[in-house]
Amino acid sequence: MQKEQDVTRREFLKTAAAVAAATTLPSAGAPAILSAQSLSNPVRYGVIGTGTEGCTLLRFLTTIPEGRCIATCDIYPPNLKKGVETIGTNPETYEDYRKMLERKDLDAVLIATPLNLHAQMVLDALSAGKQVFVEKTMYFKEEEGDQIRKASAEHPKQVLQVGLQRRSSLLYQVGMEMIRKGALGKIMFVRAQWHRNNNWRRPVPDPKYERLINWRMYKEYSGGLLAELASHQVDVANWAIGSEPVSVVATGGIDYWKDGRETCDNVQAIYEYPGGQKLLWSSILYNAHLEFDEQIMGDRGTLIITLGKGMYYREAVAKVSSSNSKENWWAGATVTSLAPQEGIPIFPERGANGEIGFVDREVRYAKRWLASMGIYSYEEPHDPWWTEMYNFMLSVRDGKPVIAPLEIGVADARGVIYGNRAVETGQKVFWPKAQPLKET
Amino acid sequence: MRINLKATFNSGARGRWIVLAAMLAAGAWLARADDAAIRYEASHESMGTVFTVAVYGRDQAFLSEVVNEVFEEIDRLDEQMSNYKPESELSVINREAAQHEMIVEPRLFGLIQFSLRASQESGGAFDITVGPLMKRWGFFRGQGRLPSPAEISQVLNAVGYQHVYLVPERRGLRFDVSGVEIDLGGIAKGYAVDQAVEILRSNGIMGALVSSGTSSIYALGSPPGERGWKVTVRDPFEAGKAADVFRLQNFALSTSGNYEKSFKIGSKTYCHIMDPHTGWPVENMLSTVVVAPTGTESEALTKIFFVGGVEKSRPYLASHPNALAVFYQPGERPQTFKRTVLRSKSFQLPSDSLAEFEK
Numbered sequence A: 001m002q003k004e005q006d007v008t009r010r011e012f013l014k015t016a017a018a019v020a021a022a023t024t025l026p027s028a029g030a031p032a033i034l035s036a037q038s039l040s041n042p043v044r045y046g047v048i049g050t051g052t053e054g055c056t057l058l059r060f061l062t063t064i065p066e067g068r069c070i071a072t073c074d075i076y077p078p079n080l081k082k083g084v085e086t087i088g089t090n091p092e093t094y095e096d097y098r099k100m101l102e103r104k105d106l107d108a109v110l111i112a113t114p115l116n117l118h119a120q121m122v123l124d125a126l127s128a129g130k131q132v133f134v135e136k137t138m139y140f141k142e143e144e145g146d147q148i149r150k151a152s153a154e155h156p157k158q159v160l161q162v163g164l165q166r167r168s169s170l171l172y173q174v175g176m177e178m179i180r181k182g183a184l185g186k187i188m189f190v191r192a193q194w195h196r197n198n199n200w201r202r203p204v205p206d207p208k209y210e211r212l213i214n215w216r217m218y219k220e221y222s223g224g225l226l227a228e229l230a231s232h233q234v235d236v237a238n239w240a241i242g243s244e245p246v247s248v249v250a251t252g253g254i255d256y257w258k259d260g261r262e263t264c265d266n267v268q269a270i271y272e273y274p275g276g277q278k279l280l281w282s283s284i285l286y287n288a289h290l291e292f293d294e295q296i297m298g299d300r301g302t303l304i305i306t307l308g309k310g311m312y313y314r315e316a317v318a319k320v321s322s323s324n325s326k327e328n329w330w331a332g333a334t335v336t337s338l339a340p341q342e343g344i345p346i347f348p349e350r351g352a353n354g355e356i357g358f359v360d361r362e363v364r365y366a367k368r369w370l371a372s373m374g375i376y377s378y379e380e381p382h383d384p385w386w387t388e389m390y391n392f393m394l395s396v397r398d399g400k401p402v403i404a405p406l407e408i409g410v411a412d413a414r415g416v417i418y419g420n421r422a423v424e425t426g427q428k429v430f431w432p433k434a435q436p437l438k439e440t
Numbered sequence B: 001m002r003i004n005l006k007a008t009f010n011s012g013a014r015g016r017w018i019v020l021a022a023m024l025a026a027g028a029w030l031a032r033a034d035d036a037a038i039r040y041e042a043s044h045e046s047m048g049t050v051f052t053v054a055v056y057g058r059d060q061a062f063l064s065e066v067v068n069e070v071f072e073e074i075d076r077l078d079e080q081m082s083n084y085k086p087e088s089e090l091s092v093i094n095r096e097a098a099q100h101e102m103i104v105e106p107r108l109f110g111l112i113q114f115s116l117r118a119s120q121e122s123g124g125a126f127d128i129t130v131g132p133l134m135k136r137w138g139f140f141r142g143q144g145r146l147p148s149p150a151e152i153s154q155v156l157n158a159v160g161y162q163h164v165y166l167v168p169e170r171r172g173l174r175f176d177v178s179g180v181e182i183d184l185g186g187i188a189k190g191y192a193v194d195q196a197v198e199i200l201r202s203n204g205i206m207g208a209l210v211s212s213g214t215s216s217i218y219a220l221g222s223p224p225g226e227r228g229w230k231v232t233v234r235d236p237f238e239a240g241k242a243a244d245v246f247r248l249q250n251f252a253l254s255t256s257g258n259y260e261k262s263f264k265i266g267s268k269t270y271c272h273i274m275d276p277h278t279g280w281p282v283e284n285m286l287s288t289v290v291v292a293p294t295g296t297e298s299e300a301l302t303k304i305f306f307v308g309g310v311e312k313s314r315p316y317l318a319s320h321p322n323a324l325a326v327f328y329q330p331g332e333r334p335q336t337f338k339r340t341v342l343r344s345k346s347f348q349l350p351s352d353s354l355a356e357f358e359k
């Protein structure tokens, strides 16, 4: 009996490794070492909004020679300066993004401005013939979704990618492959949270900049916690379940940080999906113990995943078989504990050509074991942010498939917008029509 | 060749079958499940081990409900009989029974009563008050240590089934000294297996096997078209290697082995089974296997025989029916064992009980 359990466990590990090996993933790309040399025909891009996220993207872009930053744009001079320093390619700077879009030599733009500006900037960039990367959440107001869809349909050759970088994570891709191959059984529940213990404010050097710098606090520009944090996790749930939700109930309030902000300091939401699956999401700004992750639960297992770490827990499930199986039970075989209690780390790794040699496999098992005991931690071959940027450049230059395209962004934005509506109205909000998501 | 256990058994002979069956009329003892049956197997962690139930039947939904009921019952027993859980009935008894008499729930009372009788009949080889001794040896914390002789004799003051007094008329229980602790770890899993079988039977299940991980197995009926459940007993030295193979129908089988928990100090290995008389781990026994009509009995007997050894077990088997015991002792060369098989003098069993043993 114990033997059998051991075998099952080993089999599982094999499967997980094979899954990791077999996934059809986008190329992980050139090593960062190549960054110094510039390629002959790089994508010429500009960045609109070089604040926190804009500079994060620029930092990763410094090691991607497939693109060259020739322009940046920001209305806040200190951030404009920071952007230029970060990329170090001496880009031309703009205060008005429209001026930047007029440049004929500009192939692509990356938009990392406050949420309320996304849609207009996307529309303007598309009609100026530019390829577009836009940060999550893709858009702010419900009607903007159709406007972007229409514009995108009118410019079918132009890339439109949304900045949901979990889609670019090899770890998440392996996790989703495990789900597709049935390692978790039927997915019925996702629990996700993003908990912090701070006021979520940024320092303001002069009060006149309060609304520009702390735009996330004000409803005129921001969808609050749902837009800034849930957007990542609603997308993961959509990805795992394979659909967008059909309804949401939610509550929230300004109950702790009563400092003049307009967006909630806590939100709890329950999304329902077409098959009755639920996403239970919560965000609070006064306790950071749980931090953030997504717990994807099926009737055969649980995947607890976040950037940089994924653990798989098997459910103790019944086996059903036909009656002609041969019985052989062992007495006195020592059973230490059931597999489900021990989490099995999932690895963002795959072998060359999908084939793994004996030594590789043993090393991988050893690493898994060490990782499960907290002795060893693993890393993705590239930061998902890097992969996201790299993929964007390849999509623009070589027509590679876009990782997080339009409809994924739309489904995600609807989750945010309807969630906020549920908080504000106290009513259950229904989707106009749930749409199955296309696999990427 | 098969030998009915009622016939003379020659333990020196090779390649024998020992058949323990009241009646060998062709097929009469085989409770056949339907050929269209499906097999349902599930596991559940409880009592510090993993219980597994495999059942045959027609309706998967029904089988899963029955098996869930079994697991719920086992969890209830664990809640009641655990002495790791401070709020269990047994923990409360252990804390208070030296101060005043406790009234005990009927099933728990019955099990304690059975245990004390087993203690008496085995001259204390089986003893549910041995817990404090195990603690001294560090078995509960998973780290063995060698206690001093003074420590042992001090602990032994509160060890001994004689310290537990029962008043059956009102299910009363009392300890006569403080420091006494009842630990049902040596019998509760076998009892849980029996309770599981009760639930299966009362739901009309004709073929099932219940296992409590390392300790006890009960074979209810047979798999469809088969003659008993095949149960392999592991080699005392090597987990994956078979020592003996049994075929069981409506019988329980329990094992005790020094491979379960043991530790080494110097060149000496100490096992987790204590001799309550000496306060020291039992030596010169690798493992014992007992086949008996219930898991409660087989589990108690396997410890009695492990502690008592072959010679002291002979009179016990002579006066108690329905049991078969196999003793595995160190052989002359390292990593070898010698085997001794003993059986009860008499068997009074229902016609559908079967225990075959091939060695």
Ligand SMILES: NC(=O)c1ccc[n+]([C@@H]2O[C@H](COP(=O)([O-])OP(=O)(O)OC[C@H]3O[C@@H](n4cnc5c(N)ncnc54)[C@H](O)[C@@H]3O)[C@@H](O)[C@H]2O)c1
Pocket: A048, A049, A050, A051, A052, A053, A054, A073, A074, A075, A076, A079, A080, A095, A097, A112, A113, A114, A115, A117, A135, A136, A137, A163, A164, A165, A212, A213, A215, A227, A228
């Ligand atoms: N993918 C992620 O993990 C991630 C992380 C953080 C932020 N974001 C997203 O990135 C976007 C920006 O967030 P942030 O935290 O970097 O905010 P931020 O305030 O740090 O940066 C926004 C920048 O946009 C500039 N800006 C404002 N209006 C402008 C205009 N009209 N033209 C040009 N620039 C303008 C601001 O001056 C500021 O420098 C948001 O949509 C946010 O959700 C994504």
